[in-house]
Amino acid sequence: MNKIWLVIKREYLTRVRNKTFLLSTFLFPIIIVAFIIGSTLLAIKTRNKVKIAVVNDPGFLQKNLESDSSSVIFEYPTDVNSSNYESKGYIGLLKVNSDTAREKYVIESKKSLSIETMSYVERQMKKAIEYNMLQEKNIERKILDSISTASEKAAQITNQLDTGKEANNKLPYIIGFGCGIIIYITMFVFGAMVMRGVMEEKTSRIAEVIVSSVKPFQLMMGKILGIAAVGLTQLLLWIVFLMILVNIIPLFVSAETLEQFQQVQEAQQQLPGGSNNTVALEMLKATNTLVNEVNWPLIITCFLFYFLGGYLFYASLFAAVGSAVNEDPQEAQSLMLPIMMPIVFGFIILSTSIENPDSPMAFWGSMIPFTSPIVMMGRIAKGVPEVVPWWQLFLSMGLLILGFIFTTWLAGKIYRTGILMYGKKATWKEMIKWVRRS
Amino acid sequence: MSLLEVQNLKKYFATQKAVDDISFKVSKGSIFGLLGPNGAGKTTLIRMITGIFYPDEGQVIFDGKKFDPVNDVVHIGYMPEERGLYKKMKIGEQAVYLAQLKGLKKNEAMAKIKEWFVKFEMQSWWSKKVEDLSKGMSQKLQFVTTVLHEPKLIILDEPFSGLDPVNSNLIKDEIFKLAQKGSTILFSTHRMEQVEEICDHIILINKGQKILDGTVKGVKHQYKENLFSIGFEEIPASLNANPPFEMVGTKDHLYVVKIKEGFRPNDVLNYFLQQGAKIVSFNEMLPSLSDIFIKLVEGTPLTRQFQAITV
Numbered sequence: 001m002n003k004i005w006l007v008i009k010r011e012y013l014t015r016v017r018n019k020t021f022l023l024s025t026f027l028f029p030i031i032i033v034a035f036i037i038g039s040t041l042l043a044i045k046t047r048n049k050v051k052i053a054v055v056n057d058p059g060f061l062q063k064n065l066e067s068d069s070s071s072v073i074f075e076y077p078t079d080v081n082s083s084n085y086e087s088k089g090y091i092g093l094l095k096v097n098s099d100t101a102r103e104k105y106v107i108e109s110k111k112s113l114s115i116e117t118m119s120y121v122e123r124q125m126k127k128a129i130e131y132n133m134l135q136e137k138n139i140e141r142k143i144l145d146s147i148s149t150a151s152e153k154a155a156q157i158t159n160q161l162d163t164g165k166e167a168n169n170k171l172p173y174i175i176g177f178g179c180g181i182i183i184y185i186t187m188f189v190f191g192a193m194v195m196r197g198v199m200e201e202k203t204s205r206i207a208e209v210i211v212s213s214v215k216p217f218q219l220m221m222g223k224i225l226g227i228a229a230v231g232l233t234q235l236l237l238w239i240v241f242l243m244i245l246v247n248i249i250p251l252f253v254s255a256e257t258l259e260q261f262q263q264v265q266e267a268q269q270q271l272p273g274g275s276n277n278t279v280a281l282e283m284l285k286a287t288n289t290l291v292n293e294v295n296w297p298l299i300i301t302c303f304l305f306y307f308l309g310g311y312l313f314y315a316s317l318f319a320a321v322g323s324a325v326n327e328d329p330q331e332a333q334s335l336m337l338p339i340m341m342p343i344v345f346g347f348i349i350l351s352t353s354i355e356n357p358d359s360p361m362a363f364w365g366s367m368i369p370f371t372s373p374i375v376m377m378g379r380i381a382k383g384v385p386e387v388v389p390w391w392q393l394f395l396s397m398g399l400l401i402l403g404f405i406f407t408t409w410l411a412g413k414i415y416r417t418g419i420l421m422y423g424k425k426a427t428w429k430e431m432i433k434w435v436r437r438s
Numbered sequence: 439m440s441l442l443e444v445q446n447l448k449k450y451f452a453t454q455k456a457v458d459d460i461s462f463k464v465s466k467g468s469i470f471g472l473l474g475p476n477g478a479g480k481t482t483l484i485r486m487i488t489g490i491f492y493p494d495e496g497q498v499i500f501d502g503k504k505f506d507p508v509n510d511v512v513h514i515g516y517m518p519e520e521r522g523l524y525k526k527m528k529i530g531e532q533a534v535y536l537a538q539l540k541g542l543k544k545n546e547a548m549a550k551i552k553e554w555f556v557k558f559e560m561q562s563w564w565s566k567k568v569e570d571l572s573k574g575m576s577q578k579l580q581f582v583t584t585v586l587h588e589p590k591l592i593i594l595d596e597p598f599s600g601l602d603p604v605n606s607n608l609i610k611d612e613i614f615k616l617a618q619k620g621s622t623i624l625f626s627t628h629r630m631e632q633v634e635e636i637c638d639h640i641i642l643i644n645k646g647q648k649i650l651d652g653t654v655k656g657v658k659h660q661y662k663e664n665l666f667s668i669g670f671e672e673i674p675a676s677l678n679a680n681p682p683f684e685m686v687g688t689k690d691h692l693y694v695v696k697i698k699e700g701f702r703p704n705d706v707l708n709y710f711l712q713q714g715a716k717i718v719s720f721n722e723m724l725p726s727l728s729d730i731f732i733k734l735v736e737g738t739p740l741t742r743q744f745q746a747i748t749v
Contacts (some may be wrong), residue, residue, distance in 0.1 A: 209517075213539040214539055
């Protein structure tokens with residue numbers, strides 16, 4: 001036991017003292033936050049007010065087109081045409097080509113207009129045309145306005161739960177997906193770290209010296225646990241650091257910017273891929289809502305459990321692969337494939353089960369230890385015990401524990417033989433033989 | 439009193455009988471040579487003695503008791519043929535770490551390391567990294583980490599490879615000193631001149647089996663061919679009839695002769711004295727270990743062939 005502790009200590013200290021560790025620990029959150037916030041802020045800053053001149057109005061446009069003072073303004077000058085709209089300060093010239101059989105609306109412009117501008121114009125045109133046709137059927141503008149005011153209430157629909165609480169549909173999605181992704185990434189990062197560590201010991205031939213003092217299994221477990229401690233340290237520092245950033249940033253961002261943020265986000269939701277900024281918005285919208293509406297103690301406990309469980313499940317397999325290959329990283333690649341496939345598969349199940357947490361796919365994905373660390377996090381965020389009954393959670397956890405005991409036992413046998421084998425890399429078939437023989 | 443006793447040790451791999459029924463005893467405080475050509479099974483044998491491998495059959499008796507891999511490894515220091523150290527780790531920390539794995543307390547380890555570093559003039563290395571060291575330097579470091587915890591049994595696999603003569607001698611002297619202090623040294627090599635110089639007792643293994651066992655002197659006598667070299671002031675012009683020897687060769691003022699069966703060295707001397715030859719020297723020519731080694735190992739294929747094993 002004392003020896004495992006020594007190995008853990010060495011693995012931990014040599015890694016934590018490393019410059020790349022410090023760099024990645026502090027730079028990673030900054031980069032992530034800067035990227036999310038920056039891209040949204042950039043969207044606000046680059047959103048210029050543009051003026052569009054409407055000419056050749058068949059009569060209904062001026063009545064029905066709504067300008068947005070912060071983005072697109074429609075004006076109806078009489079002295080503007082194709083040759084001079086730019087010098088008059090308009091970015092585009094909207095006109096109706098009625099020379100063809102069907103009416104066709106055209107915006108002339110020097111440069112292509114932004115997607116955002118185009119989609120705004122599109123929506124306004126659609127509304128104007130609809131209004132125009134309704135007005136032709138003698139429906140008054142007043143009635144139309146009251147319809148649109150009334151229908152806007154649909155946007156404020158809420159999902160009331162039987163418990164009386166109001167369901168937050170977006171937040172669990174973000175949390176579940178976020179936790180799943182973090183576990184997915186860290187499994188690769190720290191798994192690969194274990195594998196490289198084993199390969200280093202094997203190729204530098206220190207392994208033989210060490211195993212003459214400690215058992216190979218102790219060496220392997222020491223490495224795995226030491227790197228787990230590194231992973232937890234890094235995760236913890238990230239969380240603390242992110243919390244600080246999230247709390248600090250709103251202080252520097254004015255309420256006005258926040259407002260604009262919301263607008264940008266709403267505008268972008270109409271576009272494909274526009275929902276990315278939801279995260280940024282939630283982060284900026286103070287942390288109060290985040291703290292109150294989510295069962296954080298449960299989420300954090302489960303996250304730590306599945307992070308560690310998933311890591312332990314795969315790390316020993318990565319160690320086995322590391323012990324079976326020599327210097328060449330190429331060799332490791334082909335052996336890693338069968339290990340990486342289920343992890344990637346877990347991620348795919350996560351993205352479907354986060355929409356349908358009750359589907360059989362989601363259920364089995366969150367039970368089988370190969371994918372459960374990733375998939376279960378996506379389901380837990382949706383609510384325990386509303387979506388995931390307690391028995392499912394405990395069964396999944398139990399299976400994961402059995403799973404990593406099994407993989408560690410299996411990997412230990414492969415590792416013991418592999419670490420002292422030089423020459424050509426072993427195949428999976430040979431490794432199974434090692435397990436049987438030892 | 440033997441410190442280490444190996445009894446009928448066997449280890450079969452999928453394609454080879456790596457160690458096939460080997461037994462020997464190593465007495466306390468001796469320097470024991472484990473010889474054999476490449477691939478003879480030396481490393482496998484050593485790995486079983488150090489507890490890295492479990493033998494398929496047979497057992498190892500260490501210090502009077504059955505070898506217990508968990509507790510006895512702290513009494514063994516093993517320097518493998520393939521040297522290995524953590525390249526990115528500082529030398530001082532690395533030595534402390536390896537010593538701690540052998541059960542030394544941190545302070546104890548530090549003090550001993552400093553002592554050895556002074557002895558080998560390595561004081562300035564403490565916070566260097568292994569990757570900054572030359573091959574010979576890391577060899578010395580490896581030796582220090584092997585013997586630091588004053589093990590009862592020190593196993594050295596090719597300890598002099600890569601060392602210049604000065605450092606070779608330095609380590610050789612330390613090996614003698616350690617043996618005098620009571621450590622037992624198991625020394626594996628195929629450099630025969632070093633074996634003659636250092637070892638008390640040797641065994642030779644080939645193809646997983648022990649083919650020779652004895653003291654260096656005993657082995658040489660066992661394999662002597664009754665060759666003598668006789669130096670003359672002047673080579674005799676001709677030989678009388680019926681000499682008690684056969685001529686093997688002549689060189690300058692030397693004859694190399696092989697005594698015929700039933701004769702003794704005195705008969706040879708008498709023979710030449712009767713001829714009136716002026717003898718300057720008369721020496722028995724014992725075979726070198728190298729000769730014995732080649733003689734015993736020759737004829738077997740140079741590299742071991744793979745064979746299917748059915749157990």
